[in-house]
Each structure stands twice: as C-alpha cells, then as structure tokens.
Amino acid sequence: MSNPPSDADRPLADQLSSRPPDEASGPGDTRGSSVDQDEFQNTDSRAQLQAEGRGEAQLDSSKTPEPAPDYSHLPPSDRDWNIAERKVAGLFFLAVLGVLGFLVTFFAVEQEFGQPGNVYFTPLLGIFMTMALGGVGAGTVLWAKLLMVDEEAVQERHPFGSDPDERAATAKALRQGIEDTGLPRRKLLRRSLMLGAGSLALLPLPFLGFLGRFQHKERVLATTSWREGVRLIRQNGTPVKLGDLQIGGVESVFPDVEHGTLKADSPALLIRMRPEDLQLPAEQQEWAYQGHVVYSSICTHLGCPVKLYEQQTHNLLCPCHQSIFKASTGATVIFGPAARALPQLAISVDDEGYFVAGGDFAESIGPSYWERG
Amino acid sequence: MRRTSTSRTRRSGYAVVLLALSVIGTLYTAVAGPSAATEEPASSQSMAIEEGRDFYLSGCSTCHGLDLTGGAGGPSLIGVGASSVIFQVESGRMPLSAGFQQAPRKDVRYTREQIDALAAYIQSNGGGLTLPEGDLTDGDLQLGGALFRTNCASCHNFAGSGGALTYGKYAPELEQASPRVIYSAMQSGPESMPRYGDNQLTELEKKSIVRYVRYISESEDVGGAGLGRYGPLTEGLVIWVVGITVLVLMTLWIGARA
Numbered sequence: 264m265s266n267p268p269s270d271a272d273r274p275l276a277d278q279l280s281s282r283p284p285d286e287a288s289g290p291g292d293t294r295g296s297s298v299d300q301d302e303f304q305n306t307d308s309r310a311q312l313q314a315e316g317r318g319e320a321q322l323d324s325s326k327t328p329e330p331a332p333d334y335s336h337l338p339p340s341d342r343d344w345n346i347a348e349r350k351v352a353g354l355f356f357l358a359v360l361g362v363l364g365f366l367v368t369f370f371a372v373e374q375e376f377g378q379p380g381n382v383y384f385t386p387l388l389g390i391f392m393t394m395a396l397g398g399v400g401a402g403t404v405l406w407a408k409l410l411m412v413d414e415e416a417v418q419e420r421h422p423f424g425s426d427p428d429e430r431a432a433t434a435k436a437l438r439q440g441i442e443d444t445g446l447p448r449r450k451l452l453r454r455s456l457m458l459g460a461g462s463l464a465l466l467p468l469p470f471l472g473f474l475g476r477f478q479h480k481e482r483v484l485a486t487t488s489w490r491e492g493v494r495l496i497r498q499n500g501t502p503v504k505l506g507d508l509q510i511g512g513v514e515s516v517f518p519d520v521e522h523g524t525l526k527a528d529s530p531a532l533l534i535r536m537r538p539e540d541l542q543l544p545a546e547q548q549e550w551a552y553q554g555h556v557v558y559s560s561i562c563t564h565l566g567c568p569v570k571l572y573e574q575q576t577h578n579l580l581c582p583c584h585q586s587i588f589k590a591s592t593g594a595t596v597i598f599g600p601a602a603r604a605l606p607q608l609a610i611s612v613d614d615e616g617y618f619v620a621g622g623d624f625a626e627s628i629g630p631s632y633w634e635r636g
Numbered sequence: 637m638r639r640t641s642t643s644r645t646r647r648s649g650y651a652v653v654l655l656a657l658s659v660i661g662t663l664y665t666a667v668a669g670p671s672a673a674t675e676e677p678a679s680s681q682s683m684a685i686e687e688g689r690d691f692y693l694s695g696c697s698t699c700h701g702l703d704l705t706g707g708a709g710g711p712s713l714i715g716v717g718a719s720s721v722i723f724q725v726e727s728g729r730m731p732l733s734a735g736f737q738q739a740p741r742k743d744v745r746y747t748r749e750q751i752d753a754l755a756a757y758i759q760s761n762g763g764g765l766t767l768p769e770g771d772l773t774d775g776d777l778q779l780g781g782a783l784f785r786t787n788c789a790s791c792h793n794f795a796g797s798g799g800a801l802t803y804g805k806y807a808p809e810l811e812q813a814s815p816r817v818i819y820s821a822m823q824s825g826p827e828s829m830p831r832y833g834d835n836q837l838t839e840l841e842k843k844s845i846v847r848y849v850r851y852i853s854e855s856e857d858v859g860g861a862g863l864g865r866y867g868p869l870t871e872g873l874v875i876w877v878v879g880i881t882v883l884v885l886m887t888l889w890i891g892a893r894a
Contacts, residue, residue: 386860404890498786509833511825515786570790571801574829578802582790587802598802 280610347409361394485627487518487529487559489608493535494519495557495618502617508535508555511574516557518620528628531608532560532570533618534590536577543593543607549608550621557608557620558594559628562586564601568627579605602631638756683838688757691750695731702750704761709837716824718755723820725751727813737804741812765823770838772815775844777851783841784848787832795865796852811853818846 368387372495424430446453494502495516503514514533538554550556556577562569567583577591587598594605606628609621693702699710706712713720724730728742746754759766785794791807793799798809805828810818822842823829832842863870 325729382856389860408892437742485857499782504835507833507835509825509831509836512833512836513830514836568790569800571807572807573801574825574830576802576830580800580802582799585802 288619295513299313326398328583337611344410351402351409352407354398355403358398358402361391361398362394364391365395484632487628488520488523488526488624489518489529489531489620489623490520491612491620491622493620494613495531495610495620498524500524503533505553505555505612505616505618508533510535510537510554513570513572513574515560516618528561530568531557532572533557533610534572534577536574536591538593540577542591547593547607550607552610552612552618555610556590556620557610557618558588558590558605559608559624560605561629562601563596563603563605563628563630564599569605646828660776674861677788684753684756686757686762688753688755689751691746691754692757696754699732702759713758713761715762715764716758717765718764718818720824720826721755721758722751722767722816723824723826725754727817729826738806741808765820767816767819767823772819772843773847773850775840775842775847777844777847778848779841780844780851783837783845786843787837793866794850794856795867797865810849814848815846815850818849819843839861 282371332589365388368384368391372381372384372387374381374384424466425433441447446456496502496519498515498517502519508514512535516531516533518526518529520526523529533555534557535555541551541554541556543546543551558569560569561567562581562583564581564584564586567581569579569581569586571580571582572578572590573580577589578597579588579590579594580586581588581599581601584600586601587597588594588601588605589597593607596602596604606624606626608624610618611621613619692700692704696710696713699707700713701707701710704713724739725746726744726748728744729739731745732739733742758764791799791801792810793807796810798807800806807829813821819842821829822832822837822845834842837845857865863874
C-alpha cells in the first residue's frame with residue numbers, strides 16, 4: 264500500500280512532476296499536468312473496501328485518512344529544479360573523483376610492507392574511499408529529498424487470528440486425538456500415568472544440597488604443578504640460578520614440568536629485594552631465600568596476571584582492577600578489590616645453585632571460590 | 637799484578653753496570669713505550685672527568701651534594717655508574733625541576749658530549765654500571781619482541797605506550813626513548829622499574845629488546861591515527877563516541893524532511 268497501484272503504473276518522470284496546480288510555475292512548465300486529488304481519495308476508499316471485505320476487525324482506515332503527498336518541498340521553478348539536479352549530480356561526480364583519487368593514491372604512492380613509508384598513504388585511501396562511497400550515498404539521499412514526491416504511506420496490519428473454520432477443524436482434530444489415546448475412558452491408565460509423571464518431580468532431589476560426595480577430593484582447583492624440588496624456569500625453559508637476579512629484579516617463573524610454561528595455574532613471579540626489606544608473616548619466613556620471594560602471579564580477585572612490580576615500593580599492581588599487593592609483607596592487599604594475599608611459593612636452592620620449589624602453594628591460587636579451604 | 641787485577645775488576649764492574657743500565661733502559665723504553673702512547677686518551681679521559689665535574693657542580697650538586705654523597709632531596713651518586721647518568725640526563729629527567737611523585741621526561745639540557753663527561757665523572761667516583769660499546773640496537777628483532785612481551789609489556793604495554801602504576805606513578809611510553817636510555821633503564825632499574833642484570837638478560841638479549849622497542853616506535857600507524865596504541869580501549873571509545881554520533885547525525889539528515 265505504500266504506493267497506490269495507479270501511481271506505480273505511471274512513469275517516474277510523471278510522478279515527479281505531480282504537483283498541486285496552484286504551485287505550478289506557470290506557462291513555461293512543461294513537465295506534465297497537475298495532479299488530481301480524487302485519485303488519492305479513491306485510494307483511501309479502496310483500502311477501506313478491502314478491509315471490510317476481510318470480515319475482520321482492524322484499524323478503520325477511513326477514520327485516519329492517509330495524508331495527501333506533500334509537494335511543497337519540490338523546486339517551484341525550472342531554475343530551482345536545475346539547481347537541485349546539479350547538487351545531486353555534483354555529489355555523483357565527487358564519487359568519481361574519489362574513485363580516481365583512490366586508484367592514483369594506491370598505485371602512485373610507494374609503500375612496502377614493514378618499511379616506513381608515506382604517513383598519509385592509508386589516511387588518503389580512506390578519505391578518497393569516503394568521497395567515493397559517500398558521494399553516491401549522499402547524492403542518492405539528496406535526490407530523494409529534493410526531487411522526489413514526499414509521501415507518508417500507512418500500511419495496514421493483517422488480521423492475526425486464523426479464520427473460524429480452521430480453528431474449529433483444529434479443535435476437532437485435537438479432541439479426536441485425545442479420544443483415540445483412550446485416556447478419558449481408561450481410569451487405570453490415566454492414574455498410573457499421573458503417578459509416574461508426578462514422581463519425576465523427585466528426581467532433582469539430590470541437587471538440593473546432596474552433591475557433597477562429588478566434591479573434588481583431588482582438590483584440582485586448589486593444586487598446581489609446583490611440587491617439592493621442581494625447578495623454577497623462565498619462559499624460554501632455562502632454569503633460574505641464585506644470583507641471576509639483582510636486587511630489585513623480577514622474573515616470571517614456571518614449574519619445570521612437562522608443558523610447565525603452558526600451565527595456566529602455575530605462573531609465578533620471582534622477586535629479589537634486600538633481605539632486610541622483607542617483613543613476611545612468621546609462618547612464611549622460611550619460604551623466602553636470601554631476599555628472594557615467589558608469589559603466584561594470578562590475581563586473587565578475578566585472575567588477571569599481576570606482574571607490575573615497583574622495585575622501590577615493593578608494590579605489585581594488578582592492571583585489571585588496580586588491586587595492590589605489598590610484596591615485602593607477603594603480598595598482602597593494601598588497596599583494591601582483591602580479598603586475600605597472593606599465595607606465596609616456598610623456595611630453596613638445590614645442590615647446583617638453581618632455585619627449586621619447596622612444595623605446592625599452601626592455598627588455592629587465583630580467584631576465591633565456594634569450597635576453597 | 638794485584639793492582640792491574642783490581643783495576644781490571646773495577647773496569648769490568650763499570651762494564652757490568654753500564655750493561656745493566658742499558659738493558660734496564662731498553663726494557664724501560666719497551667715497557668713504557670705503549671703507556672706513553674696511551675697517555676693522550678688517558679688525559680682526554682681525565683679532561684672529560686674534569687669537565688663533567690664542572691657540570692656536576694653547577695647543575696647537580698645542589699641536591700646530590702658537593703661530594704656526591706647526597707643531600708637535600710637527592711640520593712648519593714657514588715657507585716651508581718655511568719649507565720644511570722645516561723638514563724637520567726639523556727631522557728631529560730635530570731636535572732629535576734620540582735619534587736614530583738616520579739621524575740617526568742623533559743627536554744634534554746645537555747649535549748651528548750656533556751652527558752658523556754658527566755657520566756665519566758660519576759663513573760670515576762665509585763665505579764658502577766656502564767653501557768657496552770658499539771651499536772646498542774645490534775640484536776635479534778624477533779627475540780627482542782618475545783622478551784619484551786614477557787618482561788616489559790606488563791607495565792609498558794605491548795606497543796610501548798606505557799601505563800599506570802600505583803599512587804600516581806606510571807610506566808612511561810617508550811617512543812621517545814633513545815637506545816642508550818632504553819638499555820640503561822634495563823641495566824640500572826630507575827625508580828619503580830625492576831633491574832635486569834646480565835645474568836638475567838644477556839647483552840645480546842638487551843640489545844634485541846632495544847631494537848624491538850625502536851622498531852615498534854618507528855613503525856608508522858597503519859590506518860592513520862594511532863590513538864595512543866592502547867588497543868581496544870581508545871579504539872572502542874572513538875567508535876562509540878565519534879562513529880555512533882556521526883551515524884546518528886547521518887540518520888537524522890536522511891530522515892529529515894527536505
């Protein structure tokens with residue numbers, strides 16, 4: 264209904280020129296006759312007739328007549344018409360310039376991969392492509408706005424329901440189906456079905472707090488790959504020796520096990536500071552070795568990597584939510600949303616002078632969870 | 637007979653002394669020859685130290701003390717080495733203009749030669765770390781990238797754009813840092829930055845990192861504006877604020893009556 268059929272049949276030029284007679288520009292205007300308002304009146308009544316013919320309740324279009332097409336914005340004179348046409352054509356020519364500019368830039372400007380080239384290469388390509396695509400787009404929009412009929416069309420909704428015959432037939436088929444199962448007559452069948460189906464409600468009972476038996480006895484979430492005597496290796500696989508780090512140095516360390524650098528729960532940060540700076544809790548003092556401490560580098564808040572170490576303040580910052588841990592006092596939280604300290608790894612040095620772990624972390628690494636214990 | 641024999645002994649004694657003297661003299665010339673040849677650089681070295689001392693006294697001693705032992709607000713510089721001097725002065729952080737949480741990068745106040753003289757003076761007082769000779773970017777680009785992402789990117793960002801640390805401190809962006817500054821920063825660990833000794837990152841590894849940092853700093857931003865190279869944060873912001881606004885305005889223009 265957006266276009267009345269009679270309109271669609273007419274040539275475009277004819278439609279474009281359809282304007283009320285009082286706005287026609289005079290004797291010089293050769294672009295066809297004035298429009299007859301009756302045609303649009305007819306359109307309304309035809310819609311009304313169609314609606315009533317369906318026999319269904321719907322919006323009565325006769326109460327909200329479609330507004331007549333608005334011709335007021337169309338150029339009043341030949342001269343104005345030409346000006347508007349030139350605006351649109353100008354935009355289309357801009358698109359041509361954009362395409363040419365794009366091609367010239369692409370082929371004329373020297374640009375090699377990885378070489379510092381012309382800084383303006385990519386921006387120029389973008390600007391010319393904007394001209395090309397935008398010229399066509401803006402030209403089309405302007406064409407529609409300046410030179411086309413501005414018509415507000417109302418499209419009626421179709422009725423939602425099926426017709427009564429179809430509904431009756433469906434209901435009958437359903438009723439017949441139920442009869443055919445025999446349920447209305449067979450009492451035993453009906454009651455046993457209700458009992459059987461009703462008992463299904465008891466199935467979720469184990470989920471209401473009786474799943475404790477299946478808690479991970481292995482404590483998979485609470486253990487990592489660190490074991491007693493496992494060496495601390497760098498990301499490239501080399502073990503870390505005592506003396507490799509200077510005071511104020513840090514190193515990301517991983518357990519020297521198979522795929523150790525890929526274990527998501529095991530990365531840790533080895534930090535060396537002056538031994539007198541260390542003020543570890545009493546039970547953790549044995550876990551450090553000559554000013555070296557190792558903490559899990561997985562934040563206890565949401566598991567981001569905590570590796571931003573400030574060697575002067577001994578602050579360890581988590582980049583995600585700005586939790587700050589004090590490395591000198593056992594990675595205790597001094598700011599931010601983290602709820603507990605980073606777990607510390609006990610370390611010592613083996614016969615060859617390489618750092619080894621003294622065992623697994625004493626508590627679960629990473630974000631807290633329900634049965635962390 | 638006795639007389640002649642004594643005189644002969646005396647003469648032979650002279651001969652021995654003469655011979656010994658000539659041998660010692662030749663030996664001395666042979667040994668002292670090279671040292672005499674190195675006298676010229678040694679004196680230019682001492683001249684650089686003298687010159688550096690003058691720069692130190694006029695530009696640095698107010699805070700660091702006339703005898704390098706530190707003073708009002710400045711730490712002792714004995715034993716910090718030439719490397720630290722090059723980092724602090726060549727990046728413009730020193731001389732410090734005011735008491736900041738962290739020394740900001742500023743315009744450099746000294747020429748390359750003046751910086752080297754200052755460094756030579758500090759180095760002559762207690763020794764310390766020095767930069768290696770030669771081209772500091774003479775490393776493996778790929779190795780440097782891997783090491784940068786492992787050791788540096790957590791603070792300095794994967795593109796070297798820097799990032800925030802705690803309580804107003806920050807890891808600076810690295811685009812303006814010269815190879816000497818980058819190398820000495822790894823070596824000396826200025827301010828909040830951890831130190832990376834040669835046992836942890838070898839000279840070749842450090843040079844590789846320097847080469848990588850210079851590479852990402854000099855490579856242009858494909859697509860025009862780099863938007864700080866912070867990744868999805870700034871890019872998303874621009875898309876939402878600028879891009880969506882433009883789209884809404886375009887939609888309004890298309891939908892508006894002529």
